Amino acid sequence: MEPINTIEEATQCIESFVGRPKEFKLPISDQLQDPIGINMAVITDTILKRGWMPDGFQQKDGYRIYQYKDGE
Numbered sequence: 001m002e003p004i005n006t007i008e009e010a011t012q013c014i015e016s017f018v019g020r021p022k023e024f025k026l027p028i029s030d031q032l033q034d035p036i037g038i039n040m041a042v043i044t045d046t047i048l049k050r051g052w053m054p055d056g057f058q059q060k061d062g063y064r065i066y067q068y069k070d071g072e
Helices: 007-016 038-049
Strands: 025-029 052-060 063-070
Touching: 007 025, 007 038, 025 038, 038 052
Parallel strands: none
Antiparallel strands: 025 063, 052 063
């Protein structure tokens, strides 16, 4: 799994995904984890527009794999 390094790449990946949110995994590079959280706020906004909710993440070496679920 190759980590995503830009907001644009992340939003395109989210918007183009076809399937259930439980099947979607979003590998975000630690470089994109800014101290204030603005980058993840933009990415999460794209997730919420799809009607998905965050469902945790797994920390890997140099990136996190975010998981999602249906909005409730």
